[in-house]
Amino acid sequence: MKHFAQDTILEARGVGRTFTRGGGLFQQRTFVRAVDGVDLTVRRGETLAIVGESGCGKSTLARTLVRLLEPTKGQVLYEGNDIAHLPARDMRRLRKDLQFVFQDPFSSLNPRMTVGAIVEEPLTVHTQDNKTIRRQKVAGLLQRVGLRSSMADRYPHEFSGGQRQRIGIARALASDPSVIVADEPVSALDVSVQAQVINLLEDLKSEFNLTLILIAHDLAVIRHMSDRVAVMYLGEVVEIGDTETVYGAPRHPYTQALMRAIPVPAPGMRAMHADLPGDIPSPLNPPSGCRFHTRCGLADEQCGIDRPRLQTADGTRQVACHHWQKIAEDRTRQKQEPPRSVATAKRFSLYREWSRKKKSNGPSSSPAVTTTQRKDKNA
Amino acid sequence: MSAAVDIPAAGSEEQPRSGNRAWNKLKANKSAFVGFLLVVFFISIAILAPLLPIANPTATSWGAIRNAPSAAHWLGTDELGRDILSRMIWGAQASLLAGVVSVLIAVSVGVPFGLISGYFGGWIDQIISRATDALLATPFLILAIALAAFLGPSLTNAMIAIGLSAMPIFIRLTRGEVLAVKTEDYVEGAHAIGLPTPIILMRYILPNVFAPILVQATLTIATAIIAEASLSFLGLGQQPPAPSWGSMLNVAKNFMTQAPWMAMWPGIAIFLVVLGFNLLGDGLRDALDPRET
Numbered sequence: 001m002k003h004f005a006q007d008t009i010l011e012a013r014g015v016g017r018t019f020t021r022g023g024g025l026f027q028q029r030t031f032v033r034a035v036d037g038v039d040l041t042v043r044r045g046e047t048l049a050i051v052g053e054s055g056c057g058k059s060t061l062a063r064t065l066v067r068l069l070e071p072t073k074g075q076v077l078y079e080g081n082d083i084a085h086l087p088a089r090d091m092r093r094l095r096k097d098l099q100f101v102f103q104d105p106f107s108s109l110n111p112r113m114t115v116g117a118i119v120e121e122p123l124t125v126h127t128q129d130n131k132t133i134r135r136q137k138v139a140g141l142l143q144r145v146g147l148r149s150s151m152a153d154r155y156p157h158e159f160s161g162g163q164r165q166r167i168g169i170a171r172a173l174a175s176d177p178s179v180i181v182a183d184e185p186v187s188a189l190d191v192s193v194q195a196q197v198i199n200l201l202e203d204l205k206s207e208f209n210l211t212l213i214l215i216a217h218d219l220a221v222i223r224h225m226s227d228r229v230a231v232m233y234l235g236e237v238v239e240i241g242d243t244e245t246v247y248g249a250p251r252h253p254y255t256q257a258l259m260r261a262i263p264v265p266a267p268g269m270r271a272m273h274a275d276l277p278g279d280i281p282s283p284l285n286p287p288s289g290c291r292f293h294t295r296c297g298l299a300d301e302q303c304g305i306d307r308p309r310l311q312t313a314d315g316t317r318q319v320a321c322h323h324w325q326k327i328a329e330d331r332t333r334q335k336q337e338p339p340r341s342v343a344t345a346k347r348f349s350l351y352r353e354w355s356r357k358k359k360s361n362g363p364s365s366s367p368a369v370t371t372t373q374r375k376d377k378n379a
Numbered sequence: 380m381s382a383a384v385d386i387p388a389a390g391s392e393e394q395p396r397s398g399n400r401a402w403n404k405l406k407a408n409k410s411a412f413v414g415f416l417l418v419v420f421f422i423s424i425a426i427l428a429p430l431l432p433i434a435n436p437t438a439t440s441w442g443a444i445r446n447a448p449s450a451a452h453w454l455g456t457d458e459l460g461r462d463i464l465s466r467m468i469w470g471a472q473a474s475l476l477a478g479v480v481s482v483l484i485a486v487s488v489g490v491p492f493g494l495i496s497g498y499f500g501g502w503i504d505q506i507i508s509r510a511t512d513a514l515l516a517t518p519f520l521i522l523a524i525a526l527a528a529f530l531g532p533s534l535t536n537a538m539i540a541i542g543l544s545a546m547p548i549f550i551r552l553t554r555g556e557v558l559a560v561k562t563e564d565y566v567e568g569a570h571a572i573g574l575p576t577p578i579i580l581m582r583y584i585l586p587n588v589f590a591p592i593l594v595q596a597t598l599t600i601a602t603a604i605i606a607e608a609s610l611s612f613l614g615l616g617q618q619p620p621a622p623s624w625g626s627m628l629n630v631a632k633n634f635m636t637q638a639p640w641m642a643m644w645p646g647i648a649i650f651l652v653v654l655g656f657n658l659l660g661d662g663l664r665d666a667l668d669p670r671e672t
Binding site for chain 2: 066068091092093094095096098099100102103104107108109110111112113121122125126155157168171175
């Protein structure tokens with residue numbers, strides 16, 4: 001890990017970002033550790049998804065990776081160079097390679113600039129092209145993302161959300177970057193448009209040899225698009241690995257809960273609801289030890305004291321949990337339903353009894369039993 | 380209008396560029412166009428004053444003191460028998476200069492300070508904001524009088540004094556708008572592209588904070604014209620016998636019952652100029668906003 005591997009394009013080493021609030025005359029200064037000690041490697045040409053619930057720090061991490069926010073600790077290495085502490089001028093030059101697509105297409109385009117000027121901006125800063133060539137390139141980019149080049153003279157408010165997001169993507173592509181970080185690029189769009197934009201991103205990725213870092217909370221989108229996935233909880237990466245491995249056999253209890261929350265589109269194959277007790281704790285005052293131990297079914301004393309580090313589980317997958325081996329052995333448990341309450345168990349046993357009776361007696365006697373069963377259910 | 384957005388636009392090639400579009404929108408807006416005409420009218424009489432066939436505005440006449448409007452003196456004469464029409468026309472120069480130049484001073488000093496203060500924050504914001512608070516704590520006119528007295532009595536110094544007194548409101552207004560705009564994604568996007576800070580300020584922040592500044596500026600022109608009148612009255616502005624609407628109004632109030640026309644004409648002129656600038660400012664704000672159709 002110490003050596004910067006050839007196929008790694010971007011790496012976070014112990015990256016943390018703390019926001020400070022208050023600190024006035026009569027105010028207590030409070031610290032929010034939005035991102036806390038994240039280690040992450042992004043391989044050249046892959047799509048890495050970062051997933052987690054709202055407020056887990058995934059957007060902060062994304063901004064830190066391209067230094068839209070400066071990390072308060074740790075390093076971000078791009079092609080082996082630490083960009084977290086680069087002088088501002090050198091960083092500006094590097095921004096050519098590291099581009100960002102924003103979540104909200106309605107606030108991410110300057111309302112006072114024409115679309116052409118917006119897409120042209122990176123070319124003006126990063127290339128020596130003259131105006132004619134820049135215009136041609138802008139027209140090409142607009143066409144590439146599925147807009148007409150004649151739209152360059154219009155203002156952003158004349159476009160729909162999906163079109164605006166395409167403009168945002170065209171601008172990100174303009175400087176010919178090698179890494180694009182997309183912060184929930186489709187979550188603000190209509191479901192029907194989401195698929196178009198996602199397919200566009202995928203096409204562009206292979207066409208322009210991009211490395212894509214995708215922030216999302218839509219688990220289906222991630223499974224569709226990404227090669228690897230990193231799961232975040234309260235500012236930490238708790239599990240990272242190949243998408244299929246993580247989706248197929250999650251090793252961290254939080255990932256398990258996330259996967260259980262995916263609805264299964266088949267009647268009778270109901271997904272179990274995520275059985276996490278309580279809410280996500282405040283990052284103002286994160287739990288000691290493992291940050292997940294307050295909501296984890298496997299938590300023991302050690303979890304409240306020792307903060308688990310990311311460790312390699314099977315193959316390339318890394319997990320930050322003291323008990324991942326236990327989870328790995330207990331494969332059957334994951335497929336099972338959550339433990340039933342006494343009342344539920346009673347109802348289920350009644351149902352089993354009824355269906356056995358029904359089988360032995362034949363279908364004729366079923367109505368009467370159904371009524372009794374209903375009564376029991378109400379009780 | 381927005382229905383046309385998604386339809387493949389046949390006429391999109393002939394879409395006017397932004398400058399033309401703003402002018403067309405301004406022309407289409409009736410009240411703004413009236414304001415524009417008023418402002419143009421007063422500016423042209425101020426500029427053309429030396430060429431117009433009118434009486435000498437400072438020539439007194441003992442035989443025609445406080446004459447009512449007549450064929451000889453269309454707007455009447457004042458307490459020294461000077462022709463009010465020619466004083467009005469020459470006075471337009473002083474009043475419009477006082478209004479426009481002092482607001483230009485206020486905007487061109489106040490807006491950059493506001494931009495810096497709001498955008499960079501930190502200690503520099505603290506210094507600028509506290510200084511602004513101190514200036515705002517002093518009443519506008521008192522501050523202008525103090526500055527004018529300090530600089531010495533003349534129209535130029537009065538304009539500088541009024542401009543500096545009106546500056547803090549622009550600092551504060553700009554700062555507040557910048558604070559709101561700088562958190563927008565498109566500003567962060569400008570960083571992500573790698574634009575240098577001055578360009579971000581000029582191309583991304585300033586255009587998006589300018590509408591309220593423009594409206595404030597047109598309102599302040601009115602205040603400045605009246606402030607110039609007050610300074611002239613105290614002998615700190617336009618030096619007699621050279622005319623300005625403000626000084627004419629101040630003298631005229633002594634003769635309100637005997638010669639009401641003396642106060643009426645400068646009053647109407649100030650009203651119309653202020654109205655013109657306000658209508659024009661409102662119209663400009665809408666015309667320059669690409670979101671308004």
